[in-house]
Structures are given as C-alpha cells and as structure tokens.
Amino acid sequence: MSAIPISWYLVLSAVLFGLGVVAFVFKRNVITIFMSIELMLNAVNLAFVAFARARNALDGLVFVFFVIVVAAAEAAVGLAIVIMLAQHRESLNVERVNLLKL
Amino acid sequence: MSVPIILFFVCALLAVAGAVLLILAREPIHSALALVLVMMALAVLYLLLGAPFVAAVQIIVYAGAIMVLFVFVIMLLNAGVEERTDFSKIAKWAGVPLGFFLLLLIAHFLARSSIGTAIATGAGAAAEQASTRELSVQLFRQYLFPFEATSILILIAILGALVLARKDE
Amino acid sequence: MLLLDHLWIILALPLAGAAINGLFGKRWPQSVVNSVAVGSVSLAFLAAAETVREFCALAPDQIPFVGNYFTWMVAGPFRVNFALQVDQLTVVMLLTVTFVGMLIHIYSTGYMAHEGGYYRFFSYLNLFMFFMLTLVMAANLIVMFVGWEGVGLCSYLLIGFWFLKKSAADAGKKAFIVTRIGDLGFTVGILLVFAVFQSVDFGTIFRDVSQNPRSEAVLTAICILLFTGAIGKSAQLPLYVWLPDAMEGPTPVSALIHAATMVTAGVYMVARMNPLFSRAPVAMLVVAIVGAVTAFYSATIGLVQTDIKKVLAYSTVSQLGYMFLACGVGAYAAGIFHLMTHAFFKGLLFLAAGSVIHAMGGEQDMFKMGGLRERIPVTYWTMLIATLAIAGIPGFAGFFSKDAILEAARVASHGNSTIFILWLLGVVGAGLTSFYMFRLVFLTFFGKPRYDEHKAHVHESPKNMTVPLMILAFLSIFGGWFAAPKLIGGIDHFEKFLSPVFSAYAPRVAQEEIRVVNPALPPVPPGYSEPSAGMELLKALTGVPVIVAVLGLLAAWWLYIKSPDTPKRWAQSLRGLYLLLLNKYYVDEIYAALIVRPLLWISTNVLWHVVDEGAIDGVVNGTARVARESGSELRQLQSGNERSYATWVVIGAVGFTVLLLVLLGGMR
Numbered sequence: 046m047s048a049i050p051i052s053w054y055l056v057l058s059a060v061l062f063g064l065g066v067v068a069f070v071f072k073r074n075v076i077t078i079f080m081s082i083e084l085m086l087n088a089v090n091l092a093f094v095a096f097a098r099a100r101n102a103l104d105g106l107v108f109v110f111f112v113i114v115v116a117a118a119e120a121a122v123g124l125a126i127v128i129m130l131a132q133h134r135e136s137l138n139v140e141r142v143n144l145l146k147l
Numbered sequence: 148m149s150v151p152i153i154l155f156f157v158c159a160l161l162a163v164a165g166a167v168l169l170i171l172a173r174e175p176i177h178s179a180l181a182l183v184l185v186m187m188a189l190a191v192l193y194l195l196l197g198a199p200f201v202a203a204v205q206i207i208v209y210a211g212a213i214m215v216l217f218v219f220v221i222m223l224l225n226a227g228v229e230e231r232t233d234f235s236k237i238a239k240w241a242g243v244p245l246g247f248f249l250l251l252l253i254a255h256f257l258a259r260s261s262i263g264t265a266i267a268t269g270a271g272a273a274a275e276q277a278s279t280r281e282l283s284v285q286l287f288r289q290y291l292f293p294f295e296a297t298s299i300l301i302l303i304a305i306l307g308a309l310v311l312a313r314k315d316e
Numbered sequence: 317m318l319l320l321d322h323l324w325i326i327l328a329l330p331l332a333g334a335a336i337n338g339l340f341g342k343r344w345p346q347s348v349v350n351s352v353a354v355g356s357v358s359l360a361f362l363a364a365a366e367t368v369r370e371f372c373a374l375a376p377d378q379i380p381f382v383g384n385y386f387t388w389m390v391a392g393p394f395r396v397n398f399a400l401q402v403d404q405l406t407v408v409m410l411l412t413v414t415f416v417g418m419l420i421h422i423y424s425t426g427y428m429a430h431e432g433g434y435y436r437f438f439s440y441l442n443l444f445m446f447f448m449l450t451l452v453m454a455a456n457l458i459v460m461f462v463g464w465e466g467v468g469l470c471s472y473l474l475i476g477f478w479f480l481k482k483s484a485a486d487a488g489k490k491a492f493i494v495t496r497i498g499d500l501g502f503t504v505g506i507l508l509v510f511a512v513f514q515s516v517d518f519g520t521i522f523r524d525v526s527q528n529p530r531s532e533a534v535l536t537a538i539c540i541l542l543f544t545g546a547i548g549k550s551a552q553l554p555l556y557v558w559l560p561d562a563m564e565g566p567t568p569v570s571a572l573i574h575a576a577t578m579v580t581a582g583v584y585m586v587a588r589m590n591p592l593f594s595r596a597p598v599a600m601l602v603v604a605i606v607g608a609v610t611a612f613y614s615a616t617i618g619l620v621q622t623d624i625k626k627v628l629a630y631s632t633v634s635q636l637g638y639m640f641l642a643c644g645v646g647a648y649a650a651g652i653f654h655l656m657t658h659a660f661f662k663g664l665l666f667l668a669a670g671s672v673i674h675a676m677g678g679e680q681d682m683f684k685m686g687g688l689r690e691r692i693p694v695t696y697w698t699m700l701i702a703t704l705a706i707a708g709i710p711g712f713a714g715f716f717s718k719d720a721i722l723e724a725a726r727v728a729s730h731g732n733s734t735i736f737i738l739w740l741l742g743v744v745g746a747g748l749t750s751f752y753m754f755r756l757v758f759l760t761f762f763g764k765p766r767y768d769e770h771k772a773h774v775h776e777s778p779k780n781m782t783v784p785l786m787i788l789a790f791l792s793i794f795g796g797w798f799a800a801p802k803l804i805g806g807i808d809h810f811e812k813f814l815s816p817v818f819s820a821y822a823p824r825v826a827q828e829e830i831r832v833v834n835p836a837l838p839p840v841p842p843g844y845s846e847p848s849a850g851m852e853l854l855k856a857l858t859g860v861p862v863i864v865a866v867l868g869l870l871a872a873w874w875l876y877i878k879s880p881d882t883p884k885r886w887a888q889s890l891r892g893l894y895l896l897l898l899n900k901y902y903v904d905e906i907y908a909a910l911i912v913r914p915l916l917w918i919s920t921n922v923l924w925h926v927v928d929e930g931a932i933d934g935v936v937n938g939t940a941r942v943a944r945e946s947g948s949e950l951r952q953l954q955s956g957n958e959r960s961y962a963t964w965v966v967i968g969a970v971g972f973t974v975l976l977l978v979l980l981g982g983m984r
Contacts, residue, residue: 049151049152049155049195052257052258053155053159054192054196055257055258056254056257056258057159057162057163057192058257059250059253059254059257060163060166060250060254061162061163061166061185062250062253063246063247063249063250063251063253063254064163064166064167064169064170064250065166066246066249066250066966066969067170067242067243067246067247067250068166068169068170069246069962070238070242070243070246070959070962070963070966071170071238071242071243071246072170072178073231073959074175074178074226076175076178076179076217076220076221076224076226077169077172077175077178078958079217080169080175080178080179080182080217081169083182083209083213084166084169084182084185087185087186087189087209090189090201090205091189091192091193094192094193094196094198094201095196097196097198098196098197098198103281103282103285104285106198106200106201106282107282107285107286107289107290109198109201109204110201110204110282110286111290111293111297113204113205113208113209114208114297114300114301115297115300116209116213117208117209117212117213117301117304118297118300118301118303118304119304120213120216120217121216121304121305121307121308122304122307122308122311124216124217124220124308125307125308125309125311125312126311127220127224128220128223128224128311128312129311129312131224137175137224137226139958139959140957140958140959142956142958143955143956143957144956237960237963237964238957238959238960238962238963241963241966241967242959242962242963242966242967245963245966245967245970246966248970249966249969249970249973252970252973252974252977253973256977
C-alpha cells in the first residue's frame, strides 16, 4: 500500500490546532471555549501519534496516553468551575465574568 | 488512489468540518457534537497510523467519557444560544486573524519541513502496528512514575471537583 | 623647639575652644564659657609668644621655618600640603592677632554679659581666631585661602549675630556676598599662579620667580587678580560698601574683625606676595591708586556721619587705604607697621566706643551725647589717646607709621606725577582724618549733655572692659616707638626686623632706584651726606603730615567747641555737598539699581521660573507624570475580559513562533 506522507498528518494537526485557537478567541460561551481547548489537545495528540509512527518509537503513544488522562482530569475540574460560575453569575457568557478586572 | 489515502482525506475533511462547525455553531450542544465528530475522525486516523490502542482509548475515554461529561454539564446548565456580546475589541480585530495566521504559519512550516518529507519513506515501511503489549511494557517500565503520578492527579481532580461543585451551606 | 615643631597647636587651641563652646556651651554658666573662650585665646597667645622666642633663636638660613603636616590634595601635578610657616612677617601678624584678640575676648566678657546667645558669640569668636591664624601662618596660597574664606564666614556669622534683626541679617549677607566678588578674582589669581609656577607654595613660587624671569604682563595679571580679593576683604573702593553695614554686629566684633584683624588680611596678602608685586610695577601702581583714593574718599564721608560706629567704620576703610598706598609704593614694611599700630588704636577706638554705647544704654548717635568727659573718665582718656594716635600727633604710635607711609610716598613721587597726586590725597586725607576723629571726641565727650540726664544711667564700664582699654592705650602710645630712632638718624627697628621678608626675593634694580622704590633696603649710595640727628628730628616734627594733623585738630576744636553753630550753618549753605557726603555719595543706592536689582530680576525670572520650576521641576514632575499616565494607559489591559487576554496570548504565541522559525532558519 502506498504510504501517506507524515507531513500531511502534521498539516492536518496544524489546521485543527489553529481552528482551536480561533474558536478559543471567538466564542463567548464558557463551555464552548473549554471544548476548543479539547480540540487543541486532540490536534496535538494527532501530531504525537504521527511522530511516533515516523520514528518508529512508542514514546509518542505513551505521551498521548498521558495527554488523554490529564485532559480528563482537567475537564472534570474545569467543568466544576463552570458550574460554580454559572450558579454565581447566572450567565455563561465569558465576557460577563470579569472577576480579573483590576 | 489506494484505500488509505481516500480514507485519510475523508477523515481529514470530517475533522476539519467538525472543527469549523464547532466555531460556527450557535448552540453549545451543537459544538459538543461537532467535537465528537472530530474525535471520531481522529480515531480512524490513529488506526491508519498504526496505533490501535490509542484509537480505542480515544473513543472510550475522550469521546465516551469526557465529551459525555461536557454534554451532561450543558444539559444541566441549560446552556442555550449564546448572548451576542462584543466587549473585547482586540479579540475581534486581532485575535481571530492572528489565530488563522498561526494556523497557516505552523502548517506551512510543517508541510515543508525536512522531518515531514524525510519520514515519508519511513512511514510506508513501518506499516505494522504498534502492539499493545509493547506499549504496556513501556508504560510500566520506563514510564512507571508518571503513570502512578497521574493516578494521584486523578484523585486530586476528583477531590477538587467535589469541593468546587458543592453548594455553599 | 617645641612649638616650632608643632605649629599646629596655635591653631588647635582656638579651634578647640570654638568646638567646646559651640557644642556644650549652651548649658554652661557664663563663667565657664568665659574660661574656655578666653583661656583658649590666651593659651594661643602664649604659644605664639613662645614660638616667637624660638624663632628668634633660629639661624637666617632656617627662615622661613616651614612645618609640613600632611599632604592635603594631590591631583596630577597639583599638590597642596597643609603647611604652616613662620618668618618675620608671620611673627608680627601672630603677635598682633593673638594679643589684640585676647584683649578683645576679655572685653567681650563684659560687653556681652547681658546678651543672649553668649556661648554662640564666643564660639564664633574663637572660630574666627582659628581661621585668622591659619591665614597668617599659611605656607601656601591654598591654606591661606582656607583662612581667607573662613574669616569671611565668621564675619558673616558675627555681623548677623542678632540674626532676628533684619538689618543685621542683611548686613551679614551683604558682607559675605560683596567679599565673594573679590574672592572670585582671588581664586582666578591663585589658579593663574598655579598655571604659571606649577605650585602654590610660597617658597617655591618666590624662588622660581626670582630665578626665572616671567613676562611682566602675566605677573601683572596675577597681582591684579589677587588684589581684587584684597579689595573685597579689606574694603577698598569699589567693594567697601559692606564695612559700614557691618557695624550692625556687636562692637567687639567690629573691633576685632573689622578693624584689627580680618580686614587687614588683604594688606598682609599683598605684603606676603611682594616678590610678585615688585616685579609688576603696573599692579603696584593700581594698588597705590586704589589705596590713596579710597583713603581720601572714605575720609570725606566720615566728616559728616552721626553714628559713632559709622565714623569709625569709614575711618577704618580710610586707614586701610593708607596701608595699600604704602605697599603700592614699595614700602611694605611701613604698610605692615601701620597695620600693627592701627590694630592697637582702632581696636581701642572701637572698644572705647563700645564702652560709650554701653554707658549710654545703647545710644549710638553722637548728636545725642555730649559732656561725657567727667562721667566716664577712663573711656574718655583712652579714647583721647587713640584719637591722638590715629591723627598722627607726634609721640603716639600712629604718627610713626603714618609718617613712614607718607614719607615713602613722597620719596617715590620724585619724577612721578601720579604718585605725587596720591601723596597729596594721602596728606589731605590725613588732615581730614584728624578733623573727623577730633570731631567725634568733642561731640561725644565735650559740651553740654544733649541727652536726658535723668533717663540715662551713665556709668563707667566694668574692669573687664576698662583694663583692655588701658592696655591698648599704652600700646597706642608706645607701640610705634620701634621706629623712633629713625627720627634722630638711626634706623627703624621695625623695618629692619622685617627687611629679610621684603628683600629676600626682591628684584635686582639699579642702585639709584633702590632709594626711591624700596626704602626697606639698607645700603646708601656714596656721596649722600647724612644730616645731623637734630635736623632729622626737626624735619620730622615739622613735616607736612604733622601740620595737617594739627590743622585738623584746630578745625575740629573751632567747629565743635568754640562755635558749635557753625557746622549747622555750613551744612545749610552747602546743602548739596552735605547731603552727598551724608548719604555716602549714594553708592549703595547706585549699586542697588545697577547691580542688585538686575541680578534679583534674573534670579527670579530666569533662574527660578525657567530653570528651577520649568526645567528641574519639569523633569521630576514630568517623570512622575509619564509614569502615572503610562500606568493609567497600561491599566486598561487589565480589563477582566478573558477574550482579550486570550488574544494577547495568541499574539505572543505568533510572535514567538515567528521568532523561533526565523532563528531555526526555516522561514521563507
């Protein structure tokens, strides 16, 4: 079977990552912003797997494993925060959450 | 055109479409579902890359647990259509364009980088799959400490989530 | 050789007195302050006397005796040691300063007894002694300058002793500022000396100038610059204006600083620098002209003044003029002689005036006195003796010194019409001096009392004030008798004592000129017949100076005792002239308009508003303003809006990525 150049996977990874950044800046809903983070993480995972394949090494896969685990923990805590925020502020619009304002 | 290549393009298109849908969706639930689509597509790509274990973990954990959690929260909070506020001028004018620029920048570099082309030949050679057995050996030998550390991390996350989401008395 | 090896002791004693009184005197009773102050000066006098005794035992080649104490400044070729020296001139100055200073300290214990700030007064007075002694014992121009500035500082402090009184504070400032103008010239002169001779040490300079001739123009420049410092410090035209105002200070201060010692610093400096001056005839002529004109000018002002201290102030300016006239015609020894006798009789005059003022409860206007002769006899007799001395009546100290000056001037005027005019001015000035001094005595002590006898409590001063008066009166008579033998064909011992100082580095001139230019040099050319002793004496006693002195006395007697209404009539008929003299030729007003007001305007409008407020404050406030405004601008970054923050992160990420790619050479 003809091989797919690794660079294609990498470009796809870059595209997904960029779209994740755009989503992060563009969207206003807190949960959606969170999801864009997940999108970025996924893009990075793809790059790792691609490199693992390219180098014939398993380290990349191990790292993907850890990324997923950490993403899970992060999602748990992050969503807990989102719930708290929604309860206190009655709004999920990130622009209304200006607790960091000096 | 061989099957892998067609498969690649299809999955790639699905992934990108999912990402774009995530941006364009008006309701967060639609964004969540779009993200699930992306993950599915990526799982197939992992298979193509010869990492079946990772593909499985992706579906089981990422799409199956994390996204379900997201959907639960969305439904719990009854998140509806986003309010159209526009307080941040800089985000509108600089953020979005620069995000695209970053995208193109990295993509461009990666496309033309030596690592991309050099490995192209290698990729074809190693068409075997990375066995789960070898992966687990690595995990429990070399990466034992990070493995145990992540278990503690999960514990902490659980505790944190519990404390945070508790109603104030 | 105890003291010669430790000359600094003479300086340390008054300095210690000043420090102790200054730091601790506030809580001490007057008796303790007295002991410290008078004690330190008396010990200084004894130390000086001992130094002189040791000095007299030195061999001629050991003179001047220099003590190098430590290297003070080194900056490349500029090397200054803290060095003190003793030669014959120093001896004269040392003894005069310490002895008269001691007497005035004792007098002050009586005069200032009822004044506040007692300890402060004596602290300043001791400090003054320290600086004055530094000045006269200095072995180089820089140490002399330290003393020079230091006495100026003490003068300021003491003139403005009653600093809460505006006129006193102003007078102190005026003194300091006006002398500063002179000091500018002095400083430039010192720098020029260094530039020409690569040293500021007296011995080095004088040896250098006598062995290696320098251009007369350069030496003239140096001497004139140094002399401007003397003009300021010794109150000559045009910088004399501070001295009359300085009478705001307590009378002992006027006696010590503005009569006996500080103001004579200029004369001392010129005499000390005689090797340079003698090689710059133009500069010497300038000195002589300034001296003679000032002597005459100041005497005219003194004719009509009403305040007893002001008369004495103008008299001091005038007498200093005579000293400079002497130096200007090369008779340095005569100038120093007059300096010494002047310290005696002028010091006495001021102290006696202080006694009168003390007796009159603070009154200083002579026209409100009169008839004090019987009330305060000691003061009267001592003041009379001092007046006889200053007028130049034969037998008294002033006669010898003033006669020496006028004689030297007359001799120098042979074939030089300029100096002849100066001599003439000196002679007329002597007549005026005699007149206004006797006027002072007659107005104060004779006639009917012009004050309310019941209100004033006229009493003689206490012993600690009258005893110094008597000692100075003794010196005002006998202090000049060193020169007496000259009258009967002998030699002037004073001149002889000082001659090494003035001849050691004197320029070699043709034999005939020696007689005319420098009377200090001994040899007499052959063919000159010695007149007999009796002839000499007769010549001296009937000389022009004596005649004008007696004329002055008679005129004063006539105008103020015989027919007291005459002065008033003359003042009415010559109203313009009278007012001109009374208002001191309006010089202060002219200075105020021409110099003071423009300077004040520049200070306020340019230096204050533009430079200080605009530039300096502008920079400081501007920096703060920039910080504040940039801060308030940057603060807007902290909007609390998470999307903005995210955007900034993206901007950073893009920048970083670009940088990384450029560095790795992967771009383009």
